[in-house]
Amino acid sequence: MNKRYDYVIVGGGSAGSALANRLSADESTSVLVLEAGRADFIADPLIHMPAALMFPAGNPLYDWAYETEPEPHMGGRRVKHARGKVLGGSSSINGMIFQRGNAGDFDKWATFEGMDHWDYAHCLPYFKRMETTTAGADAWRGGAGPLTLERGPASSPLFQAFFEATDQAGYARTDDVNGYRQEGFAPFDRNVSKGSRISASRAYLRPIRDRKNLDITTLATVTKLRWQGTRVTGVDFLRAGKRKHSVDAGEVILCGGAFNTPQLLQLSGVGDPQTLRAAGITPHVDLPGVGENLQDHLEVYLQHESLQPVSIAPWLKKWKAPYIGAEWLFLNRGVGASNHFEGGGFIRTNDDVAYPNLMFHFLPIAVRYDGTAAGGKHGYQVHIGPMNSDVRGHVRIKNDDPFTKPGIVFNYLSTERDRQEWVEVVRAARHILDQPAFAPFDGGELSPGLGVETDQEIIDWVAQDAETALHPSCTAKMGTDEMSVVDPSTMRVHGTQGLRVVDASVFPTITNGNIYAPVMMVAEKAADLIAGNTPLAAEHPPVYRAGEGMPLHPEGDPRNTAWDARDHLPSALRAMQTAPTKGDDQ
Known part of the structure; x- marks a missing residue:
């Protein structure tokens, strides 16, 4: 390993893998990746077998195994948060569901001062650059990127019943939730190819491991940034928790994620002075937004027993492994x-939201993330939760020990709007699962069960039973206001030189879906900003926006001939619109 690099990337996860690939493409640029976890060995089935996704979570060989402080609005529960501690980061242990978010998410980003070039039109070409979608490239999708995406078959009897039930409930289908129209129901893209997980490491790092200007060091925990005034000149790290090392850098890029990045900034004296002094750290750069603005998706499972033996429950039996x-x-x-x-x-x-605020993941089995089946029965479930909650939390170090996990509080269920959306979410999901299409299968609701009916009972159940969807973000947000941390034009940390952040922590607000795809887009775009490349030109294909008179399908599609304006409204509103009103002839 050299003693000095042009770029030292702290974290070999999703963003770090993409950055390492793009920045080392210049042979004159030296790049070092420091990953606290171990290598993602190609022979490790727990990483590369898609169905093994439940096993790495909680295992210290793969997972940082974070948990929150007692959540004040969830009865003091501590909520576990799995975060990947291995090359590829959380992309090596996540659920492989590839969701970009809605175009409106990025247009919302662009409303913040200094963020105008982070709108959907400017982000779209970077989404396309990173992917090869086997469903076919078009104006919205890429076909020549390093990350291969396969469309799920979603063809089993339970999936067929689910899609038919959404039709019966009054919701539209869509061809591609990552394309022209997100709103609606469809098979999902997955970062799976030929039966194997395609993590960020496998897509971006493995093909370039032999580049002479790239070094990758695992089991390397960065403990502190090194300073010369307000310029970061390198990092200190421990190899395998023992051997002390230092390395000089022209630039240090933090890619540790929404927990590790603010922790390292705070340990290095960057953050709110009061928080730093309380932890025994001398403040170096006054940035009160470090660790604040924490956002996530909380979710519950609505589970039903299946009367027919068509779920995948039998495959959970150990003797079949x-x-x-x-x-x-x-x-x-x-x-x-x-x-x-x-x-x-x-x-x-509800009609107050401009674009979807609820995502459904359907699963043809009743099971929890830890692999616990619902009494060993055949079943099915939906994973649901609000996508754009107004709840905000924080990440704050407790002391000056880099091996002490920070205090994490999300404040789930802390706002009236969030609690109201939870009631809407559960009722909307039940409306779909109660449709006639499920009648041949439905053996009754297993979770939460018929004892949970009123608004307060729903909120109490969520507080007791909900789990994180594992999408922590926004703790070092881009922007120019007093609580922002990162310059959106350069990815530099405000008030510093030689220090940048590129990971989920820079989101100003969370996107309405799984966050792996937008993290990778941010890394792709940031690579051009950091390297000084000409940014990709904005692209402006039409996207479906409810209530704006947009057709259900792209312009010119013959299926638009049957278009009706009512198809753009939530089912509850359509029912109100078509129901007889007082004074109508009945």
């Missing part, structure tokens, strides 16, 4: 070759 593993290893197929989150959709739960 060798067969699943062998079929996956030698034939790249079978139960092990899918993440089983093969379809779902997005809806609006």
Whole structure:
């Protein structure tokens, strides 16, 4: 390992992998990636087998295993948060569901001062640059990027019933939730190819490991930034928790994620002076926004028993594991070759939101993330939760020890709007699962059960049973206001030189879906900003925006001939619009 690099990337996760690829493409530029976890060995089935996704969570070989402080509005519960501690980061242990978010998310980013070039039109070409979608490239989708995406088949009897039920509930279908129209239901894209997980490391790092100007060091925990005035000149790190090292850098780029990045900034004296002094840290750069603005998606599982033996529950039996593993290893197929989150959709739960505030993940089994099945029965479930909650939390170090996990509080359920949306979310999901299409299968609701009916009962159940969807973000947000941390034009940390941040922490607000895709887009765009490349030109294909008279499908599609304005409204509003009103003839 050299003693000085042009770029030292702290974190070999999703963003770090993409940055390492793009920045090292210039042979005159030296790049070092420091990853606190271990390598993502190609022979490790717990990383590369899609169906094994439940096993790395909680395992210290793969997972930082964070948990919150007692959440004040959830009865003091501590909520566990799995974060990848391995090359590829959380993309090596996540659910492989690839969702960009809505165009409106990025147009909202662009409303913040200094963020005008982060609108959808400017982000779209970077989404396209990173992907190869096997469903086919078009004006909205890429076809030549390093990240291969396959569309889930979503063809089992339970998936067919789910899609039919959404039709019966009054919701539209869409061809591609990452394309022209997000709102509606469809099979989902997954970062899975030929039966294997395609993590950020596998897509971006593995093909370039032999570049002479790129070094990748694992088991390297960065403990502090090194300073010369307000310029960062390098980092100190421990190898395997023991051997002390230092390395000089022209630039240090933090890619640790929404927890690790603010922790390292605070340990290095960057943050709110009062928080720093309380932890025994001498303030170096006064940035009160570091660790604040924390956002996430909380979710619950609505589970039903299936009367027919059509779920994948039997495959959870331990004696079947060798067969699943062998079929996956030698034939790249079978139960092990899918993440089983093969379809779902997005809806609006009320007419006050401009674009979907609820995402459905449908799963043809009743099971929790830890692999616990609902009594071993056949079943099915939807994962649901508000997508654009106004709840805000924080990440704050407790002391000056880099191995002490920071205090994390999300403040779930702390606002009236959030609690009201939870009631809407649960009722909307029940409306779909109660449709006639499920009648041949429905053996009754397992969770939460018929005892949870009133608004308060729903909120109490969420407080007791909800889990994180594992989308922490926004703790070092881009912007120019007094609580922003990162300059959106350069990715530099305000008030510093030689220090940048590129990961989910720079989001100003969370996107309405799984965050892996927007993290990778941010990394792709940031690579051009950092390298001084000419940014990709904005692209302006039409996108569906409810209530603006947009057709259900792209212009020119013959399916638009049957378009009706009522199809643009949530089902509850359509029912109100078509129901007889007082004074009508009945």
